[in-house]
Amino acid sequence: MDIIISNGAGEPIYEQIVKQVKSQIMTGELKAGDALPSMRALAQALRISVITTKRAYEELERDGFIESYTGKGSFVKGQNAELLKEEYLKKVEASLTDACENAKRCGMELDELKSVLEMIWGGN
Numbered sequence: 311m312d313i314i315i316s317n318g319a320g321e322p323i324y325e326q327i328v329k330q331v332k333s334q335i336m337t338g339e340l341k342a343g344d345a346l347p348s349m350r351a352l353a354q355a356l357r358i359s360v361i362t363t364k365r366a367y368e369e370l371e372r373d374g375f376i377e378s379y380t381g382k383g384s385f386v387k388g389q390n391a392e393l394l395k396e397e398y399l400k401k402v403e404a405s406l407t408d409a410c411e412n413a414k415r416c417g418m419e420l421d422e423l424k425s426v427l428e429m430i431w432g433g434n
Contacts, residue, residue, distance in 0.1 A: 313326075345384070346383065
């Protein structure tokens with residue numbers, strides 16, 4: 311599991327960990343049943359507080375991405391397709407919200423925005 315922390319990112323370190331672990335799970339880099347480093351080991355590797363890793367792991371568990379067992383550790387939870395789809399849907403909605411705001415700022419009409427989206431969709 312590769313986690314890269316940026317002190318200048320403008321977002322809390324625990325959120326950076328959560329986002330990167332979720333991304334690795336959604337892309338299949340981390341698979342159901344894979345063990346995550348202990349909170350202490352991850353904190354040591356990233357040179358951060360154990361409290362920070364604990365908060366990240368708690369959020370990942372609350373969101374249904376990992377499961378933790380006392381004395382055994384934390385593991386990637388078997389993901390159902392709906393949970394993964396919902397996570398991707400949140401990302402798409404956020405990106406489209408940004409795109410719509412930018413389009414409105416420059417005076418773009420909805421039909422023009424649809425044309426750009428269709429062009430991008432067809433190009434991939």
